[in-house]
Amino acid sequence: MRIALLPLDERPVNVRLPAEVAAVAGAEVVVPPAGALPRMRVPGDVDVLGDWLVGQCLDPATDAAVVSLEMLHHGGLLPSRLSHDDLWSTLGRSQVLRTIRAARPSLPIAALSVVMRASDSYVADEEPEYWTLYGRDLHAVGADLHRSFLGEPTSGAGARVPHEARADFLRRRLRNHLVNLAALDLVADGVIAPLLVTADDTASRSAGSVEQAWIAHWSRALCRPEGSVVSHPGADEVSAVLVSRALGALDPRPVSIAVACADPLGLKRTAPYENAPVGVGAASQIRASGSVVADGPGDALLVVHAPDPIGGDWRGRMPHDCGREPGPAARGDEAVRSTAAVIRAALDAGAAVGLADVRYANGADPRLVTELLEQGLIERLSAYAAWNTAGNTLGSVVATLRAGVIGRRAGAFDAHAARRLLVGRVLEDWGYQAVVRTRLTGTLDPQAGEDPAADGRGDSYLARARRELAGLLERVSPGARLDRVTLPWRRSFEVEFDVRLPHDRPRGA
Template identity: 50%
Template sequence: MSDPSPRPRIALLPLDDRPVNVRLPGDVAAVAGVTLDVPPAELLPSYRTAGDAAALGEWLLERAADPATVHLVVSVDMLLYGGLIASRTSDDTTRTVLERLDVLREVRRRRPDLPVSAVSLVTRASNSYSAAEEEPAYWTTHGKEIHALGGDAHRLLGETEVLPLADLTPVPADVVSDYSTRRLRNHIANLSALALVEDSTLDFLAITADDTAPFAAGSAEQVWLRHWMRMLPSGRSVLMYPGADEVGAALVARALAAHAGVTASFSVACADADGMTRIPPYENMSLSASASRQIRAAGAVEVDEGGDVTLVLHAPDPDRHDMFRGRPDAVDADAVAGTVALVQARLDAGEHVALADVRYPNGADEALVRALAEADLLGRLEAFGGWNTAGNTLGSVVAVAAAAVVGRAAGTFDARAARIALLTRLLDDFAYQAVVRTDSGAALFPDIYPMTDDAQVAKAEEAIRDELSSLLEAMLPADGVQIAELTLPWRRSFEIGLVLTEESR
């Protein structure tokens, strides 16, 4: 006899097709024993090729029509532009993209009871000449100057005089116009998303800042958005904070909590008190403030002590080192020892400990992970993260840990899925980003741009898989888990795709 009540499902319209935006949210749902639906690959973007916005809107309506769907999680950037890169490069008009918001209004009309959570990004302006693979082509020539223009304009917000463009930047006016009109379109879309909260089309909205700085074009736009968050009565429910690729996972955790009627609680601990006040690289608020918002985004609450989970933070390096540029010149033994001692003490006290390693951008602190492995603590963690920005790490760690709380309360916790989620991040953030990429990246990749040679891609994938398998066996808490698949989804060094499986017994 078939089960009359189908297994609950959450539908996710992801930010793009990369594993952190598709598989990581799936890992979060699996920890709580819930199925996650994502669009078929042929509708999603593929690197610089935008996703099919019209078809993705139809997919969202189809998922909403399924009575087993208990929550929609929507990337506004995917719905409006066809993905993250398309939001920075597409020439779609403001009118065109705003019309695509009607999909969300139609969802509300058809299923007024269906919760809809969404995230919309404040567009980044990379402070680099090497980001043209994800930006308009002129970034190779003018990237740093465009970033500086945004910061200088931000500093002038309180001024009444509008200076001539030539007084602000050497970038040609046609380039500034192309860049700025696209930002203006995206900013109007963010303002429109706030209106969707006010009219109850959306149940929850996160506006997150993708790679920003205290003074930047995106930070200025957040000032204006915050004004409307204050003016609109519902604006107080909107969360705005640094992040991007992790938000899908956080909102899936939020959906899990809402469906189960469970609110996870987090106590935050850090061995370096000063580290809580630091602003991590590529962000514009303190670590403490960012962690608080990530917890709230996942549908959880922060408490002083006695939380369901203790979120341990390995504080940012005060010298702002970046693992993308190689290992730090010297290991901060005191910082490592302090975090290891804190993790050990909290685990020994019987607490569920989730570790967010935000010491360095773009990779875990190798010395920390090796010290935790030596102390036999890795396998006892509830969750781990140490990838890309601090926001990326915080959101993914909180999401997995919150899902575990929900799963245990609902009686659907999947210990195997939790082990897979933990090992995936240890393999990616530590074994690949901090070890293999640092040691072998120069030999395997000619540069960070996508590789065109299939044989070169296959060779790199094989070499990375072999090295990760060795590290998994030698020092990580594998417990019968092995690498079933390893890919380079965008044919570059910056990210890998991992599929893990348990050995047959």
């Protein structure tokens, strides 16, 4: 099976992760040439990307397509927040989807779009330059717009933002919101289905959250059948989720995924940077993948290591119970023991288990990983994730679980690809995000834009990161080798590496 993917941007989570998920079921993902993709803030070539998509989709060898509307319309995720393209030029780029649908009426075309974020920070890496001066104030502007819509008192916290910056921010939001509404028309016309409209780095009161409500209103009015438009927290995991959905063509039987959480209240908590409880998000991610939420055992089990009741963020307010600050370590130990017990019981009963560790934002719970390694449970998992936001983590685990179920049913399951994906995620989400990156960041403040890999220090940072990751990899998978370590956006936030497992063939062989 071959799936054409127009990714959200060029980072590994949007290009490489979907391909790794597909490989678990023996399928192939093709992406545009690197030269056409964006380079962080520099947009991709929208004309070349549109032509590439048409060419791939008109090729009879292509069985399905997954299309990021940010890439199609703006040349990538960051360019969608930065470009000054007018509304009509932007909307016109959707015509390629109608061209494809006319030529291949039965080709599955799934699409993803992101509600424009308003980061609650003064870091302008992914935002307009004025974010360094007014970022948190503009986040407050969005929150007040939401409160005003709901008839709630407003704070007036964005009053110091100059008119020019406020107008630029709001007009770009308006353009992108109208593009998202126009995507509903593509669903109503049968051009794309499903459409996932997700929101990252948001809050219960924010510009993005009220826009999600407006999109939900119109999708209920226009789009049938139910479920053709899905909205929940997330972004970078969506391509992998939709790729896993496309894998259903290999075996049409429904995939059922059960959800378990050791903490009775855990699924009701809302994780940092999100606007819905993790239990709601988990169920929505399962449905978005084309699977169903199981009432009983199901074909696979998603175990959720619930958010810490008092929060924790490896790139912000450090977790209290992981040694960086004094705090109630006993509470963390109990949560670890309880989650490990649920995992062991399910594995011993023969379940295919995926672990979504959302206890903290931007990295794993190190105590849980240590416990699972000591009990020999990590290697028995079918999927694992603990990266960035809860939506990112939940979606990638759901996608991997689904790929495994379908691959086994279809006789196409690739155990080596599944093992490589598992080891890679543990090393990145635990080894890099929670351990190595945290250690190398030291006393720097990421929320103020301080980065240990910035200002010409990238080579030194990478050398230290590689040494530490190699040692941690030996704990996760003895005999595995770390071949390459890079920083895709030349900053410490994300990393890319190659893991060579025993019996891997050399590249190009």
